[in-house]
Amino acid sequence: MHKWFSPAAARLMRQEIAAANNNEVFFRATLRENVMTDIQVMSRGNQDSVPTVVQAKPGLCLMVIHNHPSGDLTPSGGDITAASRLAREGIGFAIVDNSVSEAYILVEPVQSKPQASVSLKLVNAALGPGGYVAGIMPAYESRPQQLEMAVNLAQALNEGAHALAEAGTGIGKSLAYLVPVLIWARENNRRVVVSTNTINLQEQLLYKDIPLLQRGLPFGFKAVLVKGRANYLCKRKFRELIQRGEDLIEDKDLSNLQAMMTWEKTTRDGTKSDLGFWPGDLWDLVCSEPDACLRVNCQFFRECFFHSARREALDAQVLIANHSLLFADIALRSKGADTGVLPEYHCVVLDEAHNVERAATDWLGGRVTRLSFSRLLARLYAVRANKSKGLLVVLENKLAAAAGLDAELVRGLMETIRQQLVPECIHLGEEINGFFAAAVNFLSQQGEKDLKLRLTGEYAHHPGWQQLVTKAETLFLETARLGKLLEAFRTRLDFLGPQGFEVVLPQAIEIDGIRARLGGLEADLQEVLVGEDGSLVRWAELGTTRQGPRAVFNYAPLAVSNILKENLWEKFPSVIFTSATLTVKKSYDYIRERLGLDRTFKVKELQYESPFNYQQRVLLGIATDLPDPAEHGFQAKIIPAIGESLLASRGRGLVLFTSFYLLNATAAALGEDLTAQGITLLCQGDMPRHRLLEKFQADTNSVLMATASFWEGVDVPGESLSNLILTRLPFNVPDEPVFQARMEEMRSQGKNPFYSFQIPQAVLRFKQGFGRLIRNKQDKGVVLVLDKRVATRGYGRWFLESLPPCPIRSGPAREVLAWQREFLQSTSPQRED
Numbered sequence: 001m002h003k004w005f006s007p008a009a010a011r012l013m014r015q016e017i018a019a020a021n022n023n024e025v026f027f028r029a030t031l032r033e034n035v036m037t038d039i040q041v042m043s044r045g046n047q048d049s050v051p052t053v054v055q056a057k058p059g060l061c062l063m064v065i066h067n068h069p070s071g072d073l074t075p076s077g078g079d080i081t082a083a084s085r086l087a088r089e090g091i092g093f094a095i096v097d098n099s100v101s102e103a104y105i106l107v108e109p110v111q112s113k114p115q116a117s118v119s120l121k122l123v124n125a126a127l128g129p130g131g132y133v134a135g136i137m138p139a140y141e142s143r144p145q146q147l148e149m150a151v152n153l154a155q156a157l158n159e160g161a162h163a164l165a166e167a168g169t170g171i172g173k174s175l176a177y178l179v180p181v182l183i184w185a186r187e188n189n190r191r192v193v194v195s196t197n198t199i200n201l202q203e204q205l206l207y208k209d210i211p212l213l214q215r216g217l218p219f220g221f222k223a224v225l226v227k228g229r230a231n232y233l234c235k236r237k238f239r240e241l242i243q244r245g246e247d248l249i250e251d252k253d254l255s256n257l258q259a260m261m262t263w264e265k266t267t268r269d270g271t272k273s274d275l276g277f278w279p280g281d282l283w284d285l286v287c288s289e290p291d292a293c294l295r296v297n298c299q300f301f302r303e304c305f306f307h308s309a310r311r312e313a314l315d316a317q318v319l320i321a322n323h324s325l326l327f328a329d330i331a332l333r334s335k336g337a338d339t340g341v342l343p344e345y346h347c348v349v350l351d352e353a354h355n356v357e358r359a360a361t362d363w364l365g366g367r368v369t370r371l372s373f374s375r376l377l378a379r380l381y382a383v384r385a386n387k388s389k390g391l392l393v394v395l396e397n398k399l400a401a402a403a404g405l406d407a408e409l410v411r412g413l414m415e416t417i418r419q420q421l422v423p424e425c426i427h428l429g430e431e432i433n434g435f436f437a438a439a440v441n442f443l444s445q446q447g448e449k450d451l452k453l454r455l456t457g458e459y460a461h462h463p464g465w466q467q468l469v470t471k472a473e474t475l476f477l478e479t480a481r482l483g484k485l486l487e488a489f490r491t492r493l494d495f496l497g498p499q500g501f502e503v504v505l506p507q508a509i510e511i512d513g514i515r516a517r518l519g520g521l522e523a524d525l526q527e528v529l530v531g532e533d534g535s536l537v538r539w540a541e542l543g544t545t546r547q548g549p550r551a552v553f554n555y556a557p558l559a560v561s562n563i564l565k566e567n568l569w570e571k572f573p574s575v576i577f578t579s580a581t582l583t584v585k586k587s588y589d590y591i592r593e594r595l596g597l598d599r600t601f602k603v604k605e606l607q608y609e610s611p612f613n614y615q616q617r618v619l620l621g622i623a624t625d626l627p628d629p630a631e632h633g634f635q636a637k638i639i640p641a642i643g644e645s646l647l648a649s650r651g652r653g654l655v656l657f658t659s660f661y662l663l664n665a666t667a668a669a670l671g672e673d674l675t676a677q678g679i680t681l682l683c684q685g686d687m688p689r690h691r692l693l694e695k696f697q698a699d700t701n702s703v704l705m706a707t708a709s710f711w712e713g714v715d716v717p718g719e720s721l722s723n724l725i726l727t728r729l730p731f732n733v734p735d736e737p738v739f740q741a742r743m744e745e746m747r748s749q750g751k752n753p754f755y756s757f758q759i760p761q762a763v764l765r766f767k768q769g770f771g772r773l774i775r776n777k778q779d780k781g782v783v784l785v786l787d788k789r790v791a792t793r794g795y796g797r798w799f800l801e802s803l804p805p806c807p808i809r810s811g812p813a814r815e816v817l818a819w820q821r822e823f824l825q826s827t828s829p830q831r832e833d
């Protein structure tokens, strides 16, 4: 018997195997000082469940053991797959006989090395007064809150604790987390992912903070931006397209193809964002895809944009990613994939972390439209401007032109393309169009425009819905039929022999990929229409596009807390969550519950006040004589108040709404008056967001009216933003399906969703909105809240107590506006302490 199995451990396992009638039993055990302890039965006779049952808890040396009832300890294929999955987590794998007298150790567990500590002295030396950063940046002022945050995060890393760090505007939180995680990565020779919600923050990290630390810190490190795979040009597919363009794309796309050929020679990284023009559907045909990649067998492998970027990432200590990519990685790994989207990493920092629940919800769900199906199908076969296009056309032409192949086999393959595959593609295309047209029809009959219809059990009995599901079932059958035909066809391509297969290889692997993705879309649509998984929310949307109404089918997880718990909190010794808005009334309870960070985890809860002097630089006014937003007359009363306020501040205002309806009504009512006073009115939707913000920043006589996404991420320092108007408290729309389902779930748990969910969510958004005003030490301005509930309702305190302390005046709108005018006109702004 192997030395790790003590007599007591062997006895316990023997008993469990006997209790399972000598069938297979899977155990987990902890290896301590080379002896198995904590032996537990995980499952009986079910190998597939093993990798998901075991969690690689930090610091534990885990083994999975199972018996082979035959007594033959040779690992099966399933053993090897399971063992290699577990090995990635550092978990060992062993096979024993039923009497536990023989053991075969397939994979030894990783005996974790003690973690090296982050030197607090080095953190102080980096960010403290006269430190490394100050040494290379004379204008840099060491900030006590920043240093304190950096030291606390270093302690969290050293203690193997997670950290929640709310850092007010102006603290310099990115340096505060970068310094300790960089030291940690260097000391432990490990990689860190820093995930953000916005490109703006990624750019700040890449072009400002990281270069600064690369120059300032006494050790070198490499940081790279990681983008999703589909952002990269696949050179192999691009060559195919250039050679076979006439069989794949329409004449109108040829000029874009020409422009891409020029671009490919000079591009820095081969990514879509470097392209400089919108390639439309052409990009789908040339982007890198995992299931269409030949990897080391590709002739372009060495110069491949995607693989070069991944090699760079493997060499880096810091990966900058966005939340979507991080959750795509998590989703893939949680399904047991061999590799993730990102290279292995051992510490995670999530900045702008107030968005994590939404980002995780988006990425762990699914969405199906007619376009997602038909685009994929069109890559196989489509008729464009009376010409046949697609991979099947390319294949047929290649087969017809290839010399020296088995003529009968080639003829048979060409016949299959013409007589089976092409007709089936056409037929499936008709089924797709028919189903989505019927879906639009059904949804149009259900109610208003822009409908979001939550699909609950009651729809199962709706006659119109039943007809739609029947139509979908035909679509599923046809998709499966095409899948089978493609699979059989693909197998026959192998008979072409090495030389012949070489000719059709690019199309063969793309067919494999398209078949798998068509199957994935079908599975997603099935999940929405007939799925029974109670942990998902399902809904159908009726939207509008330039081409007319469209139906969208969606599903999303009801809760992400367990997914985050399994894939973040339990998996990594330290995860750092940071944002300017994480707490509600100074408490982390809400965010912890939403994210599954329960009291079993070791967590540091940290809060740092902004260094800006809100007491002297801000006046918050609340108009209390306007109607409640739910009352008739709210809109009629607030519009004149907004106008008066904006005229008094001579523009320089950002007005945040919670609906486009009110935004448009306000813009229409005030546009003329503002223009007459030389104030430029900018509205969300007039132009792209970044251009709107540039214009607003540059023109100090402008006003920007915006909604949802502008409540956060707007960074306009200086005079241009001196008057911030929050029209109403940003409660979520109650008919949003995921929101609705989460509210119901809370009610079923005996909680009050208004207090447990709606208010905290609105408070965090309100704090974000408020945070738009003061962006640097010199900023000064007023905030006008036109929703009186913040002063008249009990819960209003939640909002006000969550803000940085500042003077608050409430009263009739006329008085509030007068106070604000006086504050803005004070000619000698008070100096910072």
Ligand code: SF4
Pocket (backbone or CB within 6 Å): 233, 234, 235, 236, 237, 288, 289, 292, 293, 294, 295, 296, 298, 299, 300, 301, 304, 305, 306, 307
């Ligand atoms: S290695 Fe893969 S992604 Fe890169 S060019 Fe080749 S097929 Fe395309």
